[in-house]
Amino acid sequence: MEKTAANKVRSSKQAAKMVKQRYGGKVLSVKGMKDKSGYRVKLLKKDGHIISVYVNAKTGKMQG
Numbered sequence: 001m002e003k004t005a006a007n008k009v010r011s012s013k014q015a016a017k018m019v020k021q022r023y024g025g026k027v028l029s030v031k032g033m034k035d036k037s038g039y040r041v042k043l044l045k046k047d048g049h050i051i052s053v054y055v056n057a058k059t060g061k062m063q064g
Contacts, residue, residue, distance in 0.1 A: 012030040037058075041053045
């Protein structure tokens with residue numbers, strides 16, 4: 001089950017910080033969705049895997 005944030009995600013910087021705290025590694029890129037529904041964060045994990053995580057702007061829920 002995914003955890004949700006109490007506050008809205010208001011910036012790409014905030015989305016990147018949330019994903020980095022949860023998964024560790026290095027943020028490669030952050031893209032805002034055109035409809036402003038959230039952010040797509042691409043992350044290089046410490047084990048060398050690249051993952052893409054979607055962060056919902058309204059709820060803070062992470063998927064991916």
